[in-house]
Amino acid sequence: MADLKSGFNPLFLREEDLRQGIELLFYAYRDFTGRPDAILTELGFGRAHHRVVYFIGRNPGITVSQLLDILKVTKQSLSRVLSHLVAEGYVFSRTGTRDRRQRMLELTEKGLELERKLSENQRGRIARAYREAGAEAVEGYRKVLLGIIDEEERERVMERLVGD
Amino acid sequence: MADLKSGFNPLFLREEDLRQGIELLFYAYRDFTGRPDAILTELGFGRAHHRVVYFIGRNPGITVSQLLDILKVTKQSLSRVLSHLVAEGYVFSRTGTRDRRQRMLELTEKGLELERKLSENQRGRIARAYREAGAEAVEGYRKVLLGIIDEEERERVMERLVGD
DNA sequence: CATATATGTCAACATGGCTGACTTAAAATC
DNA sequence: GATTTTAAGTCAGCCATGTTGACATATATG
Incomplete structure (x- = not known):
């Protein structure tokens, strides 16, 4: 607790x-x-389905x-999960417009519903943590997590993060 | 990127x-x-071994x-991993002093070495991220992550965090 | 036309979660 | 002191999800 409250100098990075x-x-x-894991289990899905x-x-x-x-998994791993989601009507794919080899993936109405249900809990959890910690802390959270990501990935991740 | 640089008001918590x-x-x-996962794979271990x-x-x-x-796993899950680590000489257990039903677990010399090798990478990664982000950001990182943890767990976690 | 790429698929294997049932030894309680 | 509870271990089986390797198909690209 001590350090969490007192503030400390991170240039002295003690082990x-x-x-x-x-x-x-x-x-x-x-x-x-x-919690999302628990919801998924009931549906016969796992965490991998959630990520997809x-x-x-x-x-x-x-x-x-x-x-x-x-x-960052193999296509065989993804395939199993993705096929499952398509088979059960959560995801559908359209042939790519630019490149017809590609499959453009989208959620069905059912998929949107599931996504919302799953991420609701996580969004609420983050929202609470953000509110309790304050604006500056949020900025710090983001900076540090970004710094933990592989250097060669950061650019790509940042591009993906700006969804709006 | 925009938000990461500009600072924003987290009381407006947009989705x-x-x-x-x-x-x-x-x-x-x-x-x-x-990276730790890669090292572990070479040794025939997995992430669960790392955690233990x-x-x-x-x-x-x-x-x-x-x-x-x-x-937060079952004892059967832990048992498999723990037995493996004991069998290969990374961990040993002594009978509890207060309560002789308990097993008090410790790392052998070999275990200490492995632990160091595995967490070295992670400590380095955190150290770099901390240094790049600055003292205030580190405090924010800690606050927000703590807020993400289950409320009823926080006390216990904080107690465990003060190792020194 | 030849080659490279995006996707899909089959088979086999390992890790590490889980449940359920049961044992042993020691502590705690009545 | 007998009974019950607790800490730990074990066996068996199931499932999700990661892996490698090999191969097929359609489409793009040179």
């Missing part, structure tokens, strides 16, 4: 401070995924290879 | 802002675990149930 940073990330991620639904919802018309690029 | 918060967490976690080694290293003498409480 202790770094380990707190590691652990906070672990605990936050653990709890962040907890999330990023298609966020980027309607995204292609398979773009999705692979975000998720 | 857009919240989704950026979600995605940053996803990308950071994805890259945070990437990490938290035993951080809390020498931790009991099995305390570890379960941190990881």
Whole structure:
């Protein structure tokens, strides 16, 4: 607690401070995924389905290879999950307009509903944390997380983040 | 990018802002675990082994149930990983002093070495991100992540975070 | 026309979650 | 002191989701 309250100089990066940073990330991620995971289990889905639904919802018309690029999994892994979602009517694909080899992925009405239900909890959690922590803290959260991302990925991630 | 640079008022929590918060967490976690995962694979271990080694290293003498409480997995899941680590000489256990039913877990020399190798990368990553982001940002990172953790967990987490 | 690319698919394998059932040893309680 | 609860371990089986490798098809591109 001490350091969390007192403020400290991060140029003195004690191993202790770094380990707190590691652990906070672990605990936050653990709890962040907890509830959506529970909802998904009831539907016979897993976290991988959530990620796919999330990023298609966020980027309607995204292609398979773009999705692979975000998720960093093999196409075989993605395929299993994606086929499942298509089969159950959460996702559909249209042939690419520019390039007809591509599949442009979109959520169906059912998919949109699921996406909303799943991310609702996470958005609420972030909203609460943001409100409690304040504007400056939010800016810090964003800066540090961005710094944790692989250097060669940052540009790409930042481009994707500006959805509006 | 715009928002990341310009600063914004998080009391206006637009869905857009919240989704950026979600995605940053996803990308950071994805890259945070990437390299250690690769090292582990070479040794025939997985991420679960990392977590166990990490938290035993951080809390020498931790009991099995305390570890379960941190990881939030079943004892059968933990058992598989833990037995493996014990069999290969990374972890050993002593009978509890207060309560002889307990097993107090510790890293062997070999375990300490592995732990160091694995967390080195993550500590370096955090250190870099902290340095680039600055002291205030670090404080914000900590505040927001703590706010993301389940409310009923926060107390316990904070107690565990003060290792020194 | 030849080659490269985007996607899909089949098969096999490993990790690591889960549930459920049951055991043992020690502590705690009545 | 007998009973109950707790800490830990184990066996068996199931499922989700990651991997590699091989191969097929349609379309773009040189």
